[in-house]
Amino acid sequence: MKLGYRFKTFLQFLAFAFSPITTLIICVLSAFFFAGLFAVAMEKDWIHVNTALYNIFFSLTTGIVGSFLVAFIIELSANYKNNMLAWHELQEYFSAIEEYELSKQVLMEHTPDQRAVKMAREDFVYFGGMAENDEDNRPKDIIQATWQMLPKVMPVLKRTIEDKKAFLNDAEIDELKNIMFYYKVIREAIHARLRKSPVLYNVLNHPDEEFLKGKYPSNILSDIPDWLRRNLAEIEEKRAMDRLVDSILSDSFLLEQYMKDYDISLQALIDYPKTHGEDHENVNAEEINDEENAFSEPEDEEAFRAFHDEMNRKLEDKARQVISGIISKYCNNIAESIDILEKYILKKPYFGFMLALEKELCNLNLLEDPISMQSYDTEIKRLKLCQNKYRKK
Numbered sequence: 001m002k003l004g005y006r007f008k009t010f011l012q013f014l015a016f017a018f019s020p021i022t023t024l025i026i027c028v029l030s031a032f033f034f035a036g037l038f039a040v041a042m043e044k045d046w047i048h049v050n051t052a053l054y055n056i057f058f059s060l061t062t063g064i065v066g067s068f069l070v071a072f073i074i075e076l077s078a079n080y081k082n083n084m085l086a087w088h089e090l091q092e093y094f095s096a097i098e099e100y101e102l103s104k105q106v107l108m109e110h111t112p113d114q115r116a117v118k119m120a121r122e123d124f125v126y127f128g129g130m131a132e133n134d135e136d137n138r139p140k141d142i143i144q145a146t147w148q149m150l151p152k153v154m155p156v157l158k159r160t161i162e163d164k165k166a167f168l169n170d171a172e173i174d175e176l177k178n179i180m181f182y183y184k185v186i187r188e189a190i191h192a193r194l195r196k197s198p199v200l201y202n203v204l205n206h207p208d209e210e211f212l213k214g215k216y217p218s219n220i221l222s223d224i225p226d227w228l229r230r231n232l233a234e235i236e237e238k239r240a241m242d243r244l245v246d247s248i249l250s251d252s253f254l255l256e257q258y259m260k261d262y263d264i265s266l267q268a269l270i271d272y273p274k275t276h277g278e279d280h281e282n283v284n285a286e287e288i289n290d291e292e293n294a295f296s297e298p299e300d301e302e303a304f305r306a307f308h309d310e311m312n313r314k315l316e317d318k319a320r321q322v323i324s325g326i327i328s329k330y331c332n333n334i335a336e337s338i339d340i341l342e343k344y345i346l347k348k349p350y351f352g353f354m355l356a357l358e359k360e361l362c363n364l365n366l367l368e369d370p371i372s373m374q375s376y377d378t379e380i381k382r383l384k385l386c387q388n389k390y391r392k393k
Contacts, residue, residue, distance in 0.1 A: 016083035086167035094351035096156035109139040141266040207233035272325025
């Protein structure tokens with residue numbers, strides 16, 4: 001196994017010299033062409049030996065062949081050097097994709113050990129055991145797993161497309177651009193969620209002008225018009241809102257808590273066509289008139305703010321299913337694009353081997369995997385022990 005892995009890795013590194021494949025194709029076609037020229041030069045019936053034509057033809061053939069061999073070696077050396085440099089520069093990118101794949105399989109409970117535990121629990125319940133009700137640890141679907149992994153994988157993909165583009169092929173660049181677009185749509189959905197909170201009311205109506213004192217001298221702030229000072233404070237607070245969205249998206253816990261009322265899942269994606277567009281179709285005309293009348297009646301700012309917050313809450317309730325469907329849709333698109341990127345990584349040494357191993361483990365048969373069977377027996381014993389303790393109590 002170890003020797004076979006080393007030999008396969010050696011072949012993969014050697015293949016760096018022939019990537020892109022067009023180099024190999026041109027070299028093979030050129031070799032056939034030169035072989036034909038050499039065969040013609042050696043045909044005595046067509047060209048007589050020791051004649052001027054023969055010497056000229058043979059000299060041209062050998063010269064072209066020699067130039068071809070030199071160019072071929074230089075080209076292969078350049079390919080190998082560039083591909084090896086790309087392999088070293090993209091280590092973080094390869095590791096992020098590998099970690100994403102492993103975490104996805106764990107969250108979806110596709111690993112052999114997890115399948116063994118699940119099978120042991122099903123058999124235990126089937127033969128009269130007590131079922132465990134653990135809603136928080138249920139298997140995730142592909143969208144839920146991708147949603148949970150976004151804070152970890154997206155910063156790496158963003159740095160790769162911005163700083164390491166020269167080491168990627170055109171197909172990888174296109175997929176990374178697609179992922180950045182999908183992520184931008186998700187970010188806009190989070191931003192829309194923030195705009196429906198009381199934060200936007202304060203930004204638009206009560207911008208913090210005290211913040212400007214740390215950026216501008218006091219004599220400038222005292223001389224500029226009130227409207228300019230107010231707008232400067234509003235611009236700064238809008239930038240702070242953008243930073244808040246980025247902070248939420250960069251932390252798994254913050255993202256989960258901030259969007260806990262939203263259903264980002266495969267089921268939300270299935271329900272999305274049913275809910276899309278219904279917000280405008282199911283609006284009651286009487287409710288609109290009541291809301292318009294209520295909007296014109298607030299007596300003071302406190303009443304106006306309470307009305308503003310209530311309106312935003314209603315809008316958020318109506319749009320929750322639609323936003324959940326949009327985020328689920330683009331999370332699914334990101335998962336599909338990462339699967340395409342994995343196909344290119346599978347051709348790389350080490351990381352391709354590790355990624356292929358993780359994918360292969362998820363397809364193993366439980367009865368053919370001794371590690372899974374050991375986990376199966378361990379889980380059965382644990383469940384029986386817990387059942388006995390419960391009965392004694």
